[in-house]
Amino acid sequence: MQIAIIGAGLAGLSAANALVTAGHTVGLFDKARGPGGRMSTRRTETERGLAFFDHGAQYFTARDPGFAAEVARWEAAGSAARWPAAGEGAWVGTPGMNAIIKGLAADHAVQWNCRIESLSREGALWRLKHADGTETADAVIVAVPAEQVADLVAAHRGEWAELAQATRSQPCWTVMAAFGSRVDFAGDCLRTEGAIGWAARNSAKPGRTGPESWVVQGSPAWSTEHLEDDAETVIALLLAELAAALGCELPETIAVQAHRWRYAMSGSAGRTAVWDGSLGLGLCGDWLVGPRIESAWVSGRALAGLVLAG
Template sequence: MKIAIIGAGLAGLSTADVLTGAGHAVALFDKARGPGGRMSTRRIETAQGMAFFDHGAQYFSARDADFMAEVARWEAAGAAARWPVAGADAWVGTPGMNAIVKRLAADHDVRWNCRIESIGREGALWQLTHAQGVEAADAVIVAVPAEQVADLVAPHCGAWAGLAQATTSQPCWTVMAAFDARVDFSADSLRNCGAIGWAARNSAKPGRSGPESWVVQGSPAWSAQHLEDDGDAVIAHLLAELGSAIGCDLPGVLAVQAHRWRYALSGSAGHTALWDGSLRLGLCGDWLIGPRIESAWASGRALAGLVTA
């Protein structure tokens, strides 16, 4: 079949890996300008060189045997490394979290900066509408956050749309700060301190370079309460919280930005993947299983198994 996958994150790409291996022609469409999604890495120019920030997912763990084998392949390719700071089974992408998605996307036909506005049927084919025109496909797989699923699938499967609407994500404000000297703190991370859910010395992760760089993420509760705040106010508050948590004044700031993740931590719909063979329509993503990177990969693989069964 000619299969269109909406969303080129880890779920969509893991689906594509299996489907192309089974002989299907797969094209992926993603509204982002490039690979990453919630595994994104941002670059910011500073007076001390380029600073790098994993401003979405900070690390991931591998527990399932199949996923562990996949992570071993990423490690062998230089795209992942262990990061004991976050736990004995913690891994990060190298030299940034987005390295993993970049590596997977390189093997596929991915149309970046292409937002699918709607999907519809014309005879036996699906029609995917975007700003540049219309794409035809035999089957469609939707691999985006739950909040973006309902509008696409509601005309075709109301039950799936309702499931997606009921599975909400938690938001997260993230501050990325590069400093002109090392932050005087012995550890490279801290958790659950006031408004901070997680903070880490990003420049200390394996394979990183550049000046002293920290990622500070608000807790889900604080982020939800302050979701519509101005970015400058969020920066001021979370950096003040960081200084208070580590008990010292922060060094001079070289560069700082804030990013509002509206759909940071997925919910759990209690499924692995969904496939309707009569419609040739499927859903995959971490929101079906739970908020882990491994869940996104496993959901994509499971959906591909349903398609090829």
């Protein structure tokens, strides 16, 4: 079959790998400018060179045997490494979290900066509309956050749209700060301290280079409360929280910025993947399973299995 996958994150790419291996032709479409999504890495020029920030997912674990085998392949390829500072079994992409998505996407035909606006059924084919025209496919996989699912599938499987609408993500404000000298704190990670849900010395992760760099993420509750604040306000508040939590004065910042994730931590619909073989339409993503990177991969691979099973 010719299969279109909307969303080239880990779920969509996991499904694509399995389907291509089985002999299907796959095209992926993603509204982002390039690979990364919630596994993005940002780089910023500073007076001390490039600073790098994993401003989405900070690390991942591998409990599912299939995913653990996949991670072992990433490690062998140099795109993943263990990060003990985050806990036993923690992994990160190297030299940035987005290295994993970049590596997977390189093996597929991905149209970046391509937002699929609607899906329509024409005879035995699906038609996917985007700003520059249309695409056709025998089957469609929707691998986007829950909040973006309903508009695509409501006309075809209303109960799937309702499932997605009932499974909401939590937001997250993230501050990225590079400093002129080392922050005077013995550890490299901080969890759940007041407004902070997570903070880490990003420059201490395996394979990182550049100046002292920290990522500070607001807790879900704090980020919800301050969701519509401007970036400057969020930066000031979270850096003050970081200094208080670490118990030290922060060095001079040489670069700082903030990013608002409206859909940061997925919910859980209690499913793995859903597939309607008569329509040739399916859903996958971490929101079906739970808020972990591994969940996205497991969901995509599970949906591919349902497609291949007929």
